[in-house]
Amino acid sequence: MNKKGFLEKLKSELNGYSPEEVDRSIAFYSEMIDDRIEDGADEEEAVASIGSIEEIVNQIKLELPLGTLIREKAKSVKEKHESGSKESRAFTIVLLILGSPVWLPVLLSVICTVFWLYLTLWILVLTLWIVEATCVITAFASVIGGVVALFENSVLGMLSIGMGLICGGLSILMFYAALYSVKGMVAFTKWIVKSIKLLIIRGKKED
């Protein structure tokens, strides 16, 4: 490399430093090369003995106070991060708006479906309680009716009492089934609420 090429490369490597700083180091290294040539070295030799440009730039950087270096580094990282997230945020918003005719109905139908499934489960629980109530009423009615009927028609009365007792037994079973179904639904509802909360917290963390 000749002197001109060397100094031009050094200048471009020092890009970002103050013009004063650049001129100063160019003048210094230019003088150094000239003095070596004057001392008998040819141009290429003189440039080679100065050392690598990387080393020169590193030495200049080393002289900067540590605080300045860290501040500059932090600034560049922050700027990079801010510009990056701003762009990605804008991009996300554009995608959301452009995609809204597709995702909005889909999201609404998913929410409706989930809501209706949840409601259906509660209707099932309600049905269990209705069956339970029916069983209890039937049990009492059959036993009382059976006892009354016993005097007129013993066979029919016995049948009615028997049916009432079966219904009574069933109603005890049904009572526990209905009770546990309510407990189950309450637990299920709590789980759903917790899941939604977790989803929001994690989403915020990722943001």
Place this chain on the structure above:
Amino acid sequence: MDKQLKRGMLDVCVLAALIGGDSYGYKIIKDLQPHIEISESTLYPILRRLEEQGALTVYSVEHNGRLRKYYKITDGGKDKIKIFLDEWETMMDIFSFIKDEMKGEAADK
């Protein structure tokens, strides 16, 4: 040699090279090279630092149709050398103590 130590040494070496008279970059390197390893890329920041500290002043002289920068040591620069020598006086005392102790150990064996 320890990097920090060498850095401090080089500063004083450059100042010492100016005691005999004002000098320029290439001459400083040539004068110091027999005693301590120094290159253009290390000399440049040292000269800048010493100038900022007021240990030397810079002036330009025309030479063969170009400007050459000459460096002149100031009183502040001379004080720096004196401080260095005083510090090393103490260092040398410690050094000879350590050396004598090692000699004593060698004699005991």
